Amino acid sequence: MSNQTVVVIGGGVIGLSTAYQLARQGVGQVILLEKERVGDGASSRAGGIITGLLWTEAGVAARQIALRLYRELSAELG
Incomplete structure (x- = not known):
């Protein structure tokens, strides 16, 4: 620590x-x-980050990673 x-x-x-x-x-x-x-x-700023990349290859990849992380967090926290 x-x-x-x-x-x-x-x-x-x-x-x-x-x-x-x-x-x-x-x-x-x-x-x-x-x-x-x-x-x-x-x-207030999170939506702008995502929508600026919405349909680019990087944006799609970022959303796929985010979805995986949300699911992991949900499973971890119940």
Whole structure:
């Protein structure tokens, strides 16, 4: 376990996923900062990242990876 402290800003799907994976990998102390309720809102930038690549080969591959990761996370967390 590392003695580092990592701060994740934003408790939307991206921030929560990032904080979860960092903690799971044992990077040290993970602090999540959210101005409202955790998990209660949309990540304002996430949609733009996906739609910019929507039908490119890279975009399709990214969505296939994301789907696999979502399924793995769902199975892990129940």
